[in-house]
Amino acid sequence: MRILWASAVLCLVASLSPLASALAPEQQQVLRTIEARLQTAPQMLGRFEQKKTLPMLPRPLLSSGVVALSQDKGVSWRVQNPIASHRILSEEQAGGDAMARQIAYPLLQIFRGNFFALDDLFDVAAKAEADQWRVTLTPKAESIAKVITSIEVSGDDKIEQIRLAEANSAVTEMQLLDLHAVRQGDPALSAEFDSPQQEQ
Amino acid sequence: MMRRLLIWLLFAGVLALTATARYQPGWLQTDILALAGDSSVSPDVAGAQRKLNAQLQGGVLWMLVAPADNAAELAKATEVLAQKLRASPSVTSVQYHWADSAGYAKEWKTLFPLRQQLLVPADRYRLLHEPDKLVQRQLAALYGPEGAGLDLQHDPFATFRRYFSDGPQLATRVYGQIPVQQRNDRAFTLVQSTAMSTRLNGQIDTPLLKLRESLKQWAAQRGMTLLSVGAPLHTEYAAAGAQREIRLIGGLSMAAICLLSLLVFRSVRPLLLSLFAIGSGIACGAATVIALLGHMHILAFVFGTTVTGLAIDYAFHFICNRLRPGPVHDGDIMPGLTLGLLSSCLAFFALALTPFPLLRQMGVFVGAGLIGAWLTVVLLFPLFLKLRQRPLEFAARLPQVRPGYYTAALGFLLLLGVASLPRMEFGDDLQLFYQPPQFLADDEAQLNRLLPSRAESSYFLVHGGDWRELLQREWKLTGYLQSQQTAGVLEDFQSISERFPPEDVQRANWQLLRNFYGSAPVSEFYRQLGYGTAETQQLVSALQQPFRQVTLQDWLAVAGRQYAGLWLGCDTGGCASVVRLFGLQHSLPLPEAMDGVEFVDPPRAIAAVMSQQRDLLLRLLPLVALVVLAVVALRTGLRRAFNIVALPMAAVTATLATTILAGSPVNLFHVAALLLIFGIGVDYAVFCQLSPASERSYTLLAVAMAGITTLLGFGLLALSATPALADFGLTLGVGTTLTMFLATLFFAKAVEEGNR
Structure with missing residues (x-):
């Protein structure tokens, strides 16, 4: 069965790991506080700046563009600088790259501020301080942990930064700027989701 | 008198000894394709079919379905389901992790050095026609949010990673070790199990179906749906049905025959x-x-x-x-x-x-x-x-009819048969043997909606003189199948050459990537990432790998088992492999003749064999009649011989006419019944014609007894739920009744003649 084969590739070198353990009560409390602080809306629009540091590369890769969030359609990520590319991350994401699909799902939940949904796939550690909160996600499945070390998210009433650390010491830092709610059917938001995507 | 017993014993002894000497296990074949004769089905097809059947026959696939937002619960439930299956005595093995991690690591290790010569078709196309797109794709991944695990040193354009993880594009998340797939608003997991083979020990037992029922209830209690497909479920259902029928029909007819015999002979x-x-x-x-x-x-x-x-x-x-x-x-x-x-x-x-x-x-x-x-x-x-x-005197008490009535009845039945012949339609279908019950068909339909890429029963069989030729031929077929995929006829296919192309293709891939790595867009790519000219040159030259020759055997040693299963092996006649098809939308237009490539559609092949045998039997029926005519004529003279053969021929043609007029397509089982009716008719006619007036009551009793027991023994098969058996029984019932009617009419006529 080919589907099993494809998913099995993800489990490249992995040993048995116990299934999801529930969050500790105090952690649940912190997460609830964070989710309460976060002002999410069904549709949001904003900008991003991304810095990717790869061990091989002489300098970090900087990019910026428009990010859009829709409850129904997922997250649109349009890079405008230094190249033009466009990706839409969605729940049913199906792309050519098996690993990209594994990252799209947690990103989607993070953008929605839906940390509880990630409890099954990641060990979730949350810390809330007066002006900022921070959530650290560590993959539970060893197959994914071989690629991703952790995902750190921080913010206040909005998500401000996402930091993706890879096992090969690559780091991707995403700053979200000016994230604001828009009404449904907002033409700027619709345009983001209607335009064609980058080929995968 | 004892001499007769001795002769019988001697005969039986000699036969038993000869048979024992010649006995070989497996003398009773069950593979219907073995009947086709040597011309139409090659031993390769039969071999491929056996290998595929062995892979498929024991397998039961379980799919647990839940709402998409319940994926983690689903994964936990899948673990429990697997344990329940493992605990059941009717299941021998269970797979649901599918992380045969050691196997994949080994395959990766063997194939990674070949990364410059292995490509998925889409990447080959890009390299040939739009190499810039490959650069753009990789830049997008680097600047995009979800690019991870990129290996800029060895596989900078991820062509090998894509090759290695090539498969259907469904959303997959891994919970612990359990892959959860998503399609629309449903999440599902798969558990592959192997079932114990159904035991035909006279007990009507359905352990697998019972297990399925209880697990379905268990899933429903958790707000999930359990679907199951696999040959063993059908085998068990069919076997239980057949045994119930044999018990009922066999028991009824046996009881009736015993009762009749006891009543008549006391x-x-x-x-x-x-x-x-x-x-x-x-x-x-x-x-x-x-x-x-x-x-x-x-x-x-x-x-x-x-x-x-x-x-x-x-x-x-x-x-x-x-x-x-x-x-x-x-x-x-x-x-x-x-x-x-x-x-x-x-x-x-x-x-x-x-x-x-x-x-x-x-x-x-x-x-x-x-x-x-x-x-x-x-x-x-x-x-x-x-x-x-x-x-016994009852023959004399038969209603008296004119002699012309018997002849008229014969003539009418023969004419009816001849007249209806042009309307004859044929139909031989596997559904004659078995029609899947609704509850299994429903499961299968639901499962197929979520998992459209299930393997079809039809496939291509490819031969080659050696493995190199085989790969060449398969590759040519692969090209054709890709075009059908693009045309939407076929969802997917699986072949060895798609994963391990022939050497010239690997060489062409290698050359394509070699040229690509040395091209301006790649240098530009590195410059964009911040490298200087000298560094870029160094990186590009480090990418170039020497071409490596790997034999098919080396590859097979590490190949995933779904690919290894396609390989049928080599013998003195050459090598053979199977190309499997997935999600066939409608019938595949067959390719122009390709050397060594054969399309095999088992249901259709079986139907073809049955049609062939049916036609043969039907054509031979007149020949059989001629032989009987000749033999009888030697004893009775030609005129009486015609009289004798006319009775069974009239019964046979009229029975055929009934089938045709009833609108049912004639199949092998109808024709086999006709052959039996002919035999019965000949016997009745011979005894009718040869029995002297004084014995008629006894002959008629014998004919009636034989007819009624035949009706009871085989005619009751008409009640069978298996269409093939029902057809056989019904035809036999009609034919035997007609034969008995004609025999009675003959005696009625004879009585009248005798009175004169």
């Missing part, structure tokens, strides 16, 4: 002796087939056994003759018995001379079976049959 002996005669006939037929042919097909065995049931006619004629008052005069019945045997026997031995396995086996089996039964009647019945005599 003794147990005739019944026991008749059954012994038929048993001897079947044993003799089977032993002769083993001794002469070595093996036979189960279909020939079943039809043969049925037709050998004709032998009950001999037994009843002998027994009824003994009812006559006065001294024992077994000799009176001998001419009829012998002529009946000779005509049927020669007719069936004529079938044995044809080159077609089913007919040959049936011919030998029935011919020898009839001889065995006849010998038993002639040699043993005089010794063991003890019966109180009884004067």
